[in-house]
Amino acid sequence: MVAGLRRDRRVMRSVQNAFAAAFVSALVAIAALEYGLVTNDYSLSVVFEHTSRNLPLIYKMTSLWASQEGSLLLWLTVLTGAAGIVMYQNRHRNRELVPWVAAVLGGIAVFFAGLAAFVSSPFAHVPGAVPTDGSGLDPSLQNPYMAAHPPMLYLGYVSMAVPFAFAMAALITRRTDARWLVSVRRWTLVSWTALGIGMLLGAHWAYVEIGWGGYWAWDPVESAALMPWLAATAFLHSVMVQEKKGMLKVWNMVLVITAFSLCIFGDFLTRSGVVQSVHSFVQSAVGPWLLGFLALVLAASISLLIVRLPTLRADHKLESVVSREATFLFNNLLLLALAFAVLWGVVFPILSEAARGVRATVATPYYDFFLVIFGLPLLALTGIGPLIAWRRASPGSLWRTFRWPVISGLAGGAFLALLGLGSSPAGLTALSLCVFVTVTIGMEFARGTAARRAIAGGSWPRALRDLVNRNRRRYGGYVVHLAIVLLVVGVTASSAYSSVDEANLGVGQSMRIDGYTLRNTGLFQRRGPNYRLEYVRLQVYKGGKPDGILEPGLRQYDTGQVGNEVDIRSSLLTGTDLYSILQAPDRNGSGVSVKVLVNPAVGLVWLAGVVFALGALITIWPDPREARQLARRYGELLARSEA
Amino acid sequence: MSTAALVVAVALLVTGAVLFVAWPLASPDAGPPEQVLSDRDRRVLELRERRDEAYQGLHDLEQELHTGKITPADYELERGRLRAEAAAALRELDGLSEPDPLR
Numbered sequence: 001m002v003a004g005l006r007r008d009r010r011v012m013r014s015v016q017n018a019f020a021a022a023f024v025s026a027l028v029a030i031a032a033l034e035y036g037l038v039t040n041d042y043s044l045s046v047v048f049e050h051t052s053r054n055l056p057l058i059y060k061m062t063s064l065w066a067s068q069e070g071s072l073l074l075w076l077t078v079l080t081g082a083a084g085i086v087m088y089q090n091r092h093r094n095r096e097l098v099p100w101v102a103a104v105l106g107g108i109a110v111f112f113a114g115l116a117a118f119v120s121s122p123f124a125h126v127p128g129a130v131p132t133d134g135s136g137l138d139p140s141l142q143n144p145y146m147a148a149h150p151p152m153l154y155l156g157y158v159s160m161a162v163p164f165a166f167a168m169a170a171l172i173t174r175r176t177d178a179r180w181l182v183s184v185r186r187w188t189l190v191s192w193t194a195l196g197i198g199m200l201l202g203a204h205w206a207y208v209e210i211g212w213g214g215y216w217a218w219d220p221v222e223s224a225a226l227m228p229w230l231a232a233t234a235f236l237h238s239v240m241v242q243e244k245k246g247m248l249k250v251w252n253m254v255l256v257i258t259a260f261s262l263c264i265f266g267d268f269l270t271r272s273g274v275v276q277s278v279h280s281f282v283q284s285a286v287g288p289w290l291l292g293f294l295a296l297v298l299a300a301s302i303s304l305l306i307v308r309l310p311t312l313r314a315d316h317k318l319e320s321v322v323s324r325e326a327t328f329l330f331n332n333l334l335l336l337a338l339a340f341a342v343l344w345g346v347v348f349p350i351l352s353e354a355a356r357g358v359r360a361t362v363a364t365p366y367y368d369f370f371l372v373i374f375g376l377p378l379l380a381l382t383g384i385g386p387l388i389a390w391r392r393a394s395p396g397s398l399w400r401t402f403r404w405p406v407i408s409g410l411a412g413g414a415f416l417a418l419l420g421l422g423s424s425p426a427g428l429t430a431l432s433l434c435v436f437v438t439v440t441i442g443m444e445f446a447r448g449t450a451a452r453r454a455i456a457g458g459s460w461p462r463a464l465r466d467l468v469n470r471n472r473r474r475y476g477g478y479v480v481h482l483a484i485v486l487l488v489v490g491v492t493a494s495s496a497y498s499s500v501d502e503a504n505l506g507v508g509q510s511m512r513i514d515g516y517t518l519r520n521t522g523l524f525q526r527r528g529p530n531y532r533l534e535y536v537r538l539q540v541y542k543g544g545k546p547d548g549i550l551e552p553g554l555r556q557y558d559t560g561q562v563g564n565e566v567d568i569r570s571s572l573l574t575g576t577d578l579y580s581i582l583q584a585p586d587r588n589g590s591g592v593s594v595k596v597l598v599n600p601a602v603g604l605v606w607l608a609g610v611v612f613a614l615g616a617l618i619t620i621w622p623d624p625r626e627a628r629q630l631a632r633r634y635g636e637l638l639a640r641s642e643a
Numbered sequence: 644m645s646t647a648a649l650v651v652a653v654a655l656l657v658t659g660a661v662l663f664v665a666w667p668l669a670s671p672d673a674g675p676p677e678q679v680l681s682d683r684d685r686r687v688l689e690l691r692e693r694r695d696e697a698y699q700g701l702h703d704l705e706q707e708l709h710t711g712k713i714t715p716a717d718y719e720l721e722r723g724r725l726r727a728e729a730a731a732a733l734r735e736l737d738g739l740s741e742p743d744p745l746r
Contacts, residue, residue, distance in 0.1 A: 025656065179688070387712060444710075633695055
């Protein structure tokens with residue numbers, strides 16, 4: 001703030017060094033805690049409560065973020081690292097904004113450093129004598145996905161602070177032109193991509209580890225990551241409208257404030273213990289602090305926005321509701337409506353408990369209802385948006401542009417109905433819309449490549465490469481749309497058209513499900529590094545022929561904890577999973593209790609993650625043409641301000 | 644690691660951090676203060692953004708015509724409007740004695 005008010009270059013250089021020093025200090029603290037974890041230093045509470053001597057080394061290391069205290073330290077490290085990168089990136093540009101960006105990021109970092117130092121210290125000691133062994137790590141966290149899932153989500157949550165800081169700096173300095181958007185677009189993409197991949201990693205972890213047969217249960221902590229992702233998705237679309245038309249300036253500010261506030265709210269949900277979740281930490285003292293911080297963020301940012309409203313007037317007005325900017329606006333409204341429906345589902349049990357003393361339950365049908373109500377129109381807009389013209393579209397051009405996608409969608413729907421998929425009207429509609437969107441994406445690539453070839457000549461692959469290179473944001477975005485289609489097909493098929501059955505099977509007995517026969521060939525035991533596994537061997541038959549073996553089991557850890565070990569057979573061709581769970585071993589001669597699911601096309605959900613990452617990478621990749629254009633627009637003016 | 648070694652290590656880390664952060668403040672090379680953009684500069688930026696929006700609009704329009712999203716009649720109408728917007732921004736930029744690097 002002093003650097004911003006006094007415009008003193010020495011103070012700004014000191015600020016830049018302070019962020020570097022904060023990052024290095026946080027890294028040293030992480031290294032010290034990791035040292036305690038891998039050397040079994042049970043004088044530290046975190047080490048005692050989350051590890052044991054026979055825990056494999058990799059899980060001793062990842063247990064750092066299994067604890068409230070360690071994860072706060074990780075959060076602080078990622079935040080100071082991101083702030084340090086921002087300072088380095090902007091050492092020669094955005095000189096008017098950066099002191100205030102630093103002030104906001106510094107304020108956030110000081111808050112989290114205060115939590116880690118005074119409220120929830122990762123270096124707190126165990127009272128009394130030092131124990132000889134630890135309590136052990138929760139079995140569900142002893143999974144390779146836990147090495148990547150939480151850090152990825154933290155990267156997503158924390159990097160959302162950068163767009164927020166730039167938005168606040170733009171409001172403080174009245175620099176509400178498009179410059180701040182240019183500076184934050186890539187950071188928003190990083191945050192959005194990390195949240196998206198983090199959620200999918202978490203979904204896969206739940207699928208292979210938790211052992212209930214699904215991957216998304218509308219758990220409050222899952223929803224906590226989804227809400228800012230939805231708000232960021234809205235921002236990434238509406239930012240294009242501001243860049244191209246000078247509209248939605250207030251709305252973009254609102255979206256950035258909303259996305260960051262939802263990140264803090266998500267952190268509050270995870271850390272406060274107010275919700276019951278497999279992902280949350282135990283109740284702790286950080287909850288009220290985080291709630292207070294959220295209130296401060298909202299009060300300060302909304303007040304500033306109101307004061308600066310006169311500087312946020314739109315350059316143009318919406319010319320037609322049948323235009324690309326209008327579809328982006330509808331898309332934004334639907335995304336936020338979905339985010340707030342999810343938010344209400346999360347907070348309602350908390351509010352009902354506070355008001356009436358009884359915790360109400362918001363079950364899956366509530367979320368599924370809003371997912372269908374808001375999600376299907378959103379899916380349709382995913383196809384409509386790219387094909388519709390900016391400003392306005394005439395009825396003639398609409399028919400010419402949309403006839404093949406619409407005909408394909410209807411024909412695809414009819415074909416799927418003939419295959420018997422009409423049992424779920426919402427599922428059939430979603431799949432038909434997926435056909436519609438896929439055709440629109442294909443048409444965009446085909447027409448764009450043809451147009452590029454007509455202008456520059458060359459082969460089709462070269463024209464396609466040039467097309468993507470010349471507009472990475474647009475075509476990377478289309479690849480992300482394709483990922484959304486894959487995700488919707490996978491989720492729809494595996495939820496609306498799955499089969500499930502349970503049985504008690506003695507040795508030699510069989511059960512049938514969806515064309516498969518599973519025969520119990522016996523109960524076995526195996527020793528692992530820190531557990532004993534008891535598992536049933538199920539011989540699988542399809543069409544009367546052997547088709548592999550499933551071995552679901554239960555792990556009895558040396559620390560006394562019990563963990564489920566599901567076994568899954570995946571078909572690479574169809575993406576269908578045969579998913580088996582050992583619910584209870586044979587204790588009284590009635591046979592083992594097993595649950596089996598057939599999840600069609602669930603593999604597409606994971607494939608969607610790969611395509612999503614590819615599309616995001618194309619979009620994030622720096623574009624020298626765009627950099628040159630921005631240099632022409634801002635270059636010498638900013639140089640003058642630095643003279 | 645003994646307690647004494649730990650204390651020395653932490654002291655070195657803290658001292659290093661404090662020196663690193665304070666060093667620029669003690670530097671004799673203060674340089675001129677950062678300048679903020681004047682109202683005229685802000686207006687120039689605003690006009691350049693409008694000019695670039697119009698140029699980008701013209702570029703999009705060409706693409707939309709080539710990919711069949713608009714009819715030739717719509718194309719002509721919109722092109723005229725966008726060119727007029729760009730020209731208005733350029734005229735005002737000229738009035739502010741601001742040469743357009745694209746021309």
